[in-house]
Amino acid sequence: MNISLVKAKLKDSEVIHKMQIESFSTLLNKYEDFETNPGNEPLEKIINRIKQPFTDYYIVNCDNISIGCIRIVKMDNKHYRISPIFILPEYQGRGVAQKVFNMVEEIYYYVKTWELDTILQEEGNCYLYEKLGYKKTGETKVINDKLTLVFYEKSILRMKTKDLKRCMKKVIYPVVK
Template identity: 50%
Template sequence: MEIKLVKAIAGDVLLLHKVQTEAFQPILEKYLDYETNPANEPINRLFEKIQYSSFFKIIADEKCVGGIRIVTKNNSYWISPIFVLPQYQGRGIAQQAIRQVEQLFTKWDTWELQTIQQETGTCCLYEKLGYERTEFEQVVNDRMTLVGYKKTRNS
């Protein structure tokens, strides 16, 4: 399934909020991470992210099926977050989206992200794309630990 990335604009906030909430709801229910889960993110916070960072809608089948946000800090690009609607997961959409943003953003060679250690399929996705575990580890609650991943271009 081919996807395209479309830069999000302020007018996309309701749509992206709905898609983000639906995409992260199963994770929220599984890990009960009410403080960190994007399903709980207030719409005004998402609006700020769209306005002040590189936020893209992931389009497949001519509809928005997810989103990906890229921020820069310490001469690295950070994926924070990436999400795909549950009914579209497992089709290579996140993999394509990551590859596309890696081609779009070329000023720095380092890419980083954090994900849930217990989500082994997600960890495998990042590893398949060349990301390696870092030393970062943060216990969120007794069900969930965040871990860091990093990729250096041409490595």
């Protein structure tokens, strides 16, 4: 299974919209969150997001077949948000989302803080994000009597090159006295 990310263009809006509806329709029916569910968003909203200078949309491909999407939002200096990410139902549970997150963190290697939110009642989503190192912020937002959003954040600590070299030197070549 070869996973790749392709930066979306305006011409991809309809494909993204179709995949988004398919990916979120089960959750829309389950939680009836018609105002907030990406599966209920009009095509125009996706077009507007792709046009935003602070947004990067990527189509997720599996063996050159479009199977999902991830949107990266630049909040401020080195603080980014993921909203939304989705994988078509028939490709879920195969580790695709985990690979996508790893790829995004490599592309945006300079980001220090990532944030996202998900449905508190969807334990599989919460498990995935926590497995990837995201921590609950303590913030929640009740959408309706069936659905509460829970907010996550992930801080990335990176050493400066000189500190990394000094650390590696101590680990690999310890001085024996």
